[in-house]
Amino acid sequence: MPGESTPPTRAGFVVSKAVGVAVVRNKVKRRLRHLVRERLSELPPGSLVVVRALPGAGDADHAQLAQDLDAAFKRLLSGGAR
Template sequence: MLPAAHRLRRSVDFERTVRRGTRAGRSTVVVHLLVDPDAGPEAGVGAVAGGAPSQVGLVVSKAVGNAVHRNQVKRRLRHLAAAHLPALPAGARMVIRALPASSGATYAELDHDLESCLDRAVARARRTT
């Protein structure tokens, strides 16, 4: 479960992250990552920068499947995101968008795809800042 402080809730934050953040995708998920430029490397990975912790939001549309499949994908991605939270740069916002292939993917496949996307998105974000 994601701690309350690490959940992305406002639609404005989702929109800003998707539009301005770096994107990395695989067959089951797409990760959008927006790193706060004010949080330098001295803030540390996963730390709270200027009172703002790293936040994660999920987007699972009806294209993924019926309510049972969507909820299963959300539960899996929420658990995986909590496990990968320490790998996020301080003050970062991440949106995980599930693709239709995620409904048939195993937990291990989702984990592999999310980790791969997160690594690439963090590397791209560090190059641009």
Template sequence: MVVRRGSRCGGSRVVTSVLTTADTERAARFGFIISKQVGNAVIRNTVRRRLKAVCAELLSEVPQGTDVVIRALPASATASFADLRVDVQRCIRRLAQPVVA
């Protein structure tokens, strides 16, 4: 649902989709899509672990009740941790703006 209905921001290594819900009591949630086009299981798991670490760093910047899905593109297999952080950080800062009531 996040990928279909949320706002999307693309880069050369990842595509980030963000959907803000009305449930502000719930902590932000993150999901990852890493297909076999990225690489074998070892590479996919490395990319997933890096993305999880990036999201843990950015958790304080994401408002509560927000769902974030990050789809890794094949270029993410050769990207460094810093490169992935830059892509994800740029998209989250652009898309996950807190809702002002």
């Protein structure tokens, strides 16, 4: 339709109690939000992505989370994701 724009690309986050106590979960969520924000432009417009932190994410540093997220995005964009 004329005048319609593509919806924005959005991301949601799931960080369960298995990741750690509330302080750790919030830290992981902030790090992931920052990392995903930098990568949203790689996704097709209007994409909806859910990032789920696994239990080891609470012990991972920023660089490890970035590396894991990059690997997940690579799988997603190559069609290897479910």
